[in-house]
Amino acid sequence: MSLLQVKNVSKHFGSLIAVNNISMTVKPGELRAIIGPNGAGKTTFFNLITGFFRPTAGRIIFEGRDVTELSPARRVWCGMARTFQVTEVFPELTVRENLRIAVEVASGMRLRPWLSQIDDEKIRGRVRELIDMSGLAAKADRQVGELSHGDQRATEIMMALALNPRLLLLDEPTAGMGDQETYEITQLIRRLQKESKLTIVLIEHDMRVVFHLADRIMVLDQGKFLAEGTPPEIAANEAVQTAYLGQAA
Amino acid sequence: MSKLFKPESRRKLAALVAIWTALVLAPFWMPLLGGYTALGTRVLVLGLAAMSVNFLLGFTGVLSFGHAAWFGIGAYGCGMILKFVALSTPLGILAGTLAGGLAGAVLGALIVRRRGVYFAMVTIAFGQVFYYIAFQWSSVTGGDDGLRPFYRQPLHLGIATLDILNDATAFYYFVLVCFALASAAMAFILRSPFGRTMLAIRENERRARFLGIPVELHIWIAFTLSCFFMAYAGSLYALVNNFADPRGLHYSQSGDFVMMAVMGGMRSFWGPLLGAILFVVFQDYVSSVTINWQIFIGFLFVLVVLFFPRGILGAIRHRVAS
Amino acid sequence: MTQLLLFNITNGLIIGAFYVLMAIGLSLILNLSNVINFAHGGFLVVGGYIAYTLEPYLGFWGALIASPFLTAIIGLAVEKTLISRVYGRDPLYSLLLTFGLAFILEDGTRVIWGANGKPFTIPAALAQPLSNQFFFITSYRLFMVVVVAVTIVLLFMLLRYTRAGIRIRAGTLDLETVSALGVNVRALRSLNFAVGIFLAGLSGVLAGGQLGLEPTMGAGLLMPSFIAIIVGGVGSLTGTLVGGLLIGVASGVTAVFFPAASEAIMYVLMAAVLMVRPRGLFGEEGMLT
Numbered sequence: 136m137s138l139l140q141v142k143n144v145s146k147h148f149g150s151l152i153a154v155n156n157i158s159m160t161v162k163p164g165e166l167r168a169i170i171g172p173n174g175a176g177k178t179t180f181f182n183l184i185t186g187f188f189r190p191t192a193g194r195i196i197f198e199g200r201d202v203t204e205l206s207p208a209r210r211v212w213c214g215m216a217r218t219f220q221v222t223e224v225f226p227e228l229t230v231r232e233n234l235r236i237a238v239e240v241a242s243g244m245r246l247r248p249w250l251s252q253i254d255d256e257k258i259r260g261r262v263r264e265l266i267d268m269s270g271l272a273a274k275a276d277r278q279v280g281e282l283s284h285g286d287q288r289a290t291e292i293m294m295a296l297a298l299n300p301r302l303l304l305l306d307e308p309t310a311g312m313g314d315q316e317t318y319e320i321t322q323l324i325r326r327l328q329k330e331s332k333l334t335i336v337l338i339e340h341d342m343r344v345v346f347h348l349a350d351r352i353m354v355l356d357q358g359k360f361l362a363e364g365t366p367p368e369i370a371a372n373e374a375v376q377t378a379y380l381g382q383a384a
Numbered sequence: 385m386s387k388l389f390k391p392e393s394r395r396k397l398a399a400l401v402a403i404w405t406a407l408v409l410a411p412f413w414m415p416l417l418g419g420y421t422a423l424g425t426r427v428l429v430l431g432l433a434a435m436s437v438n439f440l441l442g443f444t445g446v447l448s449f450g451h452a453a454w455f456g457i458g459a460y461g462c463g464m465i466l467k468f469v470a471l472s473t474p475l476g477i478l479a480g481t482l483a484g485g486l487a488g489a490v491l492g493a494l495i496v497r498r499r500g501v502y503f504a505m506v507t508i509a510f511g512q513v514f515y516y517i518a519f520q521w522s523s524v525t526g527g528d529d530g531l532r533p534f535y536r537q538p539l540h541l542g543i544a545t546l547d548i549l550n551d552a553t554a555f556y557y558f559v560l561v562c563f564a565l566a567s568a569a570m571a572f573i574l575r576s577p578f579g580r581t582m583l584a585i586r587e588n589e590r591r592a593r594f595l596g597i598p599v600e601l602h603i604w605i606a607f608t609l610s611c612f613f614m615a616y617a618g619s620l621y622a623l624v625n626n627f628a629d630p631r632g633l634h635y636s637q638s639g640d641f642v643m644m645a646v647m648g649g650m651r652s653f654w655g656p657l658l659g660a661i662l663f664v665v666f667q668d669y670v671s672s673v674t675i676n677w678q679i680f681i682g683f684l685f686v687l688v689v690l691f692f693p694r695g696i697l698g699a700i701r702h703r704v705a706s
Numbered sequence: 707m708t709q710l711l712l713f714n715i716t717n718g719l720i721i722g723a724f725y726v727l728m729a730i731g732l733s734l735i736l737n738l739s740n741v742i743n744f745a746h747g748g749f750l751v752v753g754g755y756i757a758y759t760l761e762p763y764l765g766f767w768g769a770l771i772a773s774p775f776l777t778a779i780i781g782l783a784v785e786k787t788l789i790s791r792v793y794g795r796d797p798l799y800s801l802l803l804t805f806g807l808a809f810i811l812e813d814g815t816r817v818i819w820g821a822n823g824k825p826f827t828i829p830a831a832l833a834q835p836l837s838n839q840f841f842f843i844t845s846y847r848l849f850m851v852v853v854v855a856v857t858i859v860l861l862f863m864l865l866r867y868t869r870a871g872i873r874i875r876a877g878t879l880d881l882e883t884v885s886a887l888g889v890n891v892r893a894l895r896s897l898n899f900a901v902g903i904f905l906a907g908l909s910g911v912l913a914g915g916q917l918g919l920e921p922t923m924g925a926g927l928l929m930p931s932f933i934a935i936i937v938g939g940v941g942s943l944t945g946t947l948v949g950g951l952l953i954g955v956a957s958g959v960t961a962v963f964f965p966a967a968s969e970a971i972m973y974v975l976m977a978a979v980l981m982v983r984p985r986g987l988f989g990e991e992g993m994l995t
Contacts, residue, residue: 185594211596223594225587227651236584239577240595245602247577291591298596447798494980501740501797502940506980508742509932513973520966639805646802678813685806689799690791 136199138163138334139302144183144193146176153179155358156193163301166328166335168345171355172378177338178220180355181306184336185217186210197302216300220307220338222287226280230271230290233279234262237297261297269293269323285316289323296327303327305337309344317341324348346370354378403654407560411553421552422624425559427664429620432563434644434656436613439570441642442650443579444606445586449504449638450511454484454611456633457514458618460525463628466534473537473548477562477619484615485608487514492607496600499589508635515633531628548623559620566616571653573609582606639685647688649697658696714958720847722954723854724909726947728927729934730858731905733946736935737878738898740797741789744804746906746931747924748811753777753907754914754923755819758826766829766915774907781903785896793895808925815921826914850912857908858947861901865943874898878941933976939989948987 139161146154154176161167169177183190186207194203202210225233238261239245244254266275269289274282279290288308295303308324309317321344327333328348339345345352345366352369354361356378362369369375406413410424433455440446462480465472469479495506518525525531539546539558548555573579581602584592593599622628631637640663648659666684671677688695694702728750735743757773764772784807792799832846865871873894877884885891913923930953938949953972961968979986 206598207593208596208598211594217594219590219594223588223591225584225591227587228583232580232583236580237595239580240597244577245581245597246605248573249576294591294595441798447796447801449801494977497984501736501742501801504797504801505742505932505936505940509929509936509973509976512929513977516970516973520970636805639802642798643802646798676813676817678809679817682806682809682811682813685802685809686788689803689806690788693795693799 136163137161138165138198139184139336140196141180141184142194142196144180144190144195146179146183146188147191153358154183154190157355157358157360158193159353159363161302161334161336163334164328164332166324166337166348166350168349168352169336169338169355170340170342170345170352171361172357174357175355176358177355178306179358181217181304181336181338185215185304211298211300214299214301215304216295216298216302217304218288218291218295218306218308220310222284222291224279224287224291224294227278229276230279230282230286231262231266231275233290233294234265234297235259237294238262238265241298265293265297268296268326270319283316285312285320288312288320292320292323292327296331296333301334303333303335305335307338307340309339309341317344321347399654407563411556421556423664423668425552425556426621426624427661428556428559428563428657429617429624430641430644430664431657431660432566432620433614433617434641434648434660435567435570435653436610436617437638437641438645438650438656439574439610439613440606441645442652442655443574443586444582444603445589446603446607447500447504448507448607448610449642450507450509450635451610451614451641452635452637453511453514453633454488454614455618455621455637455641456518456628456630457484457487458615459622459628459632460518460531461615462619462622463531463534464524466537466622467531471537473539473623476536476623477616480619480622481612481616484618485612488611488615489604489608492604492611496604496607508638511633511635511638515630515635518630518633525628525630528630530630531622533626534622535626536623555623559624562616562620566613570613574653578602578605643685643688645695646693647695649695649699649701652695652697652701655695655697662696711959711962714962715955716958717961718955718958719951720851720954721957722951723851724912725927725930725934725954726950727854727857727905727909727912729931729938729946729950730861730943731902731909732931733935733943734874734905735899735902737941737943738874738881739789739793739800739895741793741800742797742804743902744801744928745784745807745811746804746902747926747928748808748815749777749781749903749906749924750910750913750927751815751919751921751924752780752811753910754826754919755815755824755910756907757911757914758819758824758919761827766827770908770911773911774904777907777910778900778904781906782896782900785899789899790892790895812921812924819919819921821921824919826911826919828915832915846915850916853908853912857905861905862943864901870894870897930972933972935986936976937979937986939986941990942986942988945986945988 137160141157141159143156143158144154145152145156157180169180171177182188184195186205190203194201196202197213197215200213202213205213225236235258238258242258244250266272271286271289274286279287292305292308305324309320312320324335325348328335349366351363352366353363354369354375361378362372362375364372411421414420414424437448437451440448458480461483462476465476465479491510495503498506519527536549538549546554546558548558581592581597584595584597585599585602589599621632644659644663645656646659647662648657649655667681670680692699728746732743732746735741753773756776757769760769760772788803788807789800792803828846832849833844865875873884873889877891877894881891917923933953934949935946937952938945938947953975956971956975957968960971
């Protein structure tokens with residue numbers, strides 16, 4: 136039983152084919168990495184899965200349900216959450232406030248004009264939990280916009296987590312980070328997979344992270360599917376090596 | 385309870401007490417500064433209008449430049465009740481508020497998918513529709529001359545009668561109570577989970593959407609709420625002047641309200657009220673001194689945009705933070 | 707009846723042509739720089755008054771040609787000193803800025819030239835009706851349409867065939883890429899703004915010849931321009947062109963049946979377009995939304 140089934144999905148922008156007939160099946164609890172040279176269509180692929188665009192062709196099935204026509208917000212309600220390549224958070228609000236909003240929305244309280252004492256406590260509790268899990272406790276009351284890159288990314292991941300998703304999509308979570316921060320985020324992601332039993336799909340360029348975390352890897356090149364398999368299989372795959380080395384030239 | 389003793393909470397409470405003390409005692413200290421009670425009443429109502437615009441602008445990040453339309457509809461609604469239907473102030477206010485709010489709800493549904501500059505354009509154009517109607521439908525609205533005569537009616541409160549028609553001080557306190565109710569409602573909403581989704585939309589619409597917030601719906605709700613508040617302020621304004629003016633619907637009036645919010649500080653709850661005070665005082669002074677007062681208002685706009693975009697309270701906050 | 711209808715449709719097209727001239731200038735500025743130029747009406751007035759001032763020295767024709775250029779220079783100065791400072795910011799600020807500018811221009815006109823209206827004399831040859839049959843078309847109105855048509859054609863050619871024009875069009879679609887290709891975006895915006903103001907100034911001269919000059923004449927023309935842009939579709943100059951003519955004709959035709967509603971019809975059209983096709987007749991999905 137798969138969690139996510141992407142069936143023959145394509146995306147055309149006029150005459151530009153960004154994603155060309157790609158399929159992917161992800162099992163529950165799996166950590167799948169999507170890699171490929173720049174311009175391979177990875178982010179566009181993500182955008183199709185999360186509803187940022189409609190595909191030109193193909194279907195997206197999540198937990199057995201066809202979500203191809205659903206808006207991004209509805210897909211979130213179905214259990215998908217994502218982070219972006221350029222961190223998307225609420226910059227002028229504090230970490231705590233960012234998380235609070237995520238938790239409230241996830242609890243179905245977004246339209247509430249007031250909160251009972253009990254609900255308020257529950258929400259605060261959940262926010263505290265998330266803050267502790269992220270290691271941002273010391274900075275929880277600072278404006279997110281003023282934090283370091285890595286902390287902003289961690290906040291964003293926590294916000295995605297606050298939504299109680301069953302599928303977490305991370306777009307280049309370690310982009311722009313130094314070694315230490317990369318290590319911390321990698322550990323965080325690993326913890327999420329193991330402890331929260333999340334299914335995770337991530338786009339990454341940093342091969343250390345990919346080979347450290349992934350159960351399976353899918354390789355894209357110029358919008359087309361190139362290869363898929365376990366990390367050892369992919370490492371040995373000649374077509375993959377050519378794609379990467381060819382690009383480097 | 386322990387939260388009350390945090391320094392930040394104490395500061396906020398002190399500020400709140402100071403503001404309300406000043407407002408409650410206004411009829412006493414205003415004459416000392418060369419003002420008079422009726423001016424205070426006027427400023428209070430315009431301040432409420434500016435706060436209503438800011439509900440949308442500063443807290444949701446939505447730029448409506450035609451909001452005077454709802455203000456005007458509220459004014460005409462209230463005036464028409466008093467003139468044609470019944471001599472009841474509360475009914476006038478209710479009617480005006482409902483008229484403007486419902487009209488806003490309908491329009492909001494049409495335009496809620498637009499953003500930024502295009503949204504602003506459409507709000508301006510639609511605002512002008514109502515201006516045009518007020519001007520042309522002169523048999524009902526009085527056209528260019530405005531809607532008159534009607535008078536705010538004394539309030540019969542059972543134990544006593546509040547003569548808000550003739551007693552300027554009584555009227556001021558009546559308006560202050562109305563203001564208190566509205567501003568309390570606004571503050572309440574802003575503090576609620578829904579209010580926080582408004583902030584989310586302002587801060588980062590894409591992230592709000594990808595948290596599962598149906599952005600268009602929430603914007604529509606915020607828009608409609610602000611229209612209700614705006615129409616409420618408009619009804620009060622009709623009572624202030626015993627008159628409803630078509631010019632109150634013109635987009636230049638909208639611009640004035642936005643400027644008040646910006647001048648005082650868009651990110652602050654009380655900023656627009658401060659902005660209204662400054663704007664009205666400035667405008668009254670300049671128009672009493674020269675016939676070409678419009679140039680000065682124009683320069684005010686330019687100066688604020690170029691040098692004080694955060695407004696006064698915003699600039700103070702920024703200073704304090706750094 | 708047909709005579710009356712024809713009269714009003716022709717009238718409508720003439721008015722529409724005029725709206726087009728105003729609206730296209732506004733549209734140019736909006737599309738490239740994301741600025742709603744509230745002061746556009748103010749520049750119209752300035753253009754008209756400058757022509758009035760120049761007329762004794764240069765005659766009607768000289769004033770007609772010189773005034774738009776001078777107005778454009780003023781516009782350029784304004785753009786460089788004021789408007790360019792708010793480009794990166796929230797659209798709120800450019801709105802407030804041009805709003806304030808509108809006040810300054812209108813009242814400034816009053817200060818310099820007085821609050822009363824001024825007459826603007828057109829050559830006698832143009833003041834005659836075209837013929838006895840078409841008594842309702844004075845030569846001047848035909849002349850206006852011709853000027854507008856020629857100007858629009860020249861503008862479209864400029865945008866299609868000159869390097870600057872192509873850059874402006876590209877910039878409307880993707881300013882980032884244009885900038886990355888090494889084009890001086892600031893200069894481009896300035897040029898674009900100046901062209902827009904040139905059109906506003908020209909509108910002012912033409913309007914002055916038709917209606918006489920008054921400090922308040924610009925404000926009344928701003929709304930039809932807005933509506934033309936909304937109806938035609940934001941982001942599309944062709945749309946603005948069609949939109950302007952459409953509301954002009956609609957206004958003219960309505961005048962036959964419901965004279966009182968001839969102005970209202972513009973707003974009705976706008977509401978209809980927004981409900982049925984929110985992006986406008988020629989608008990692209992995603993333009994400025």
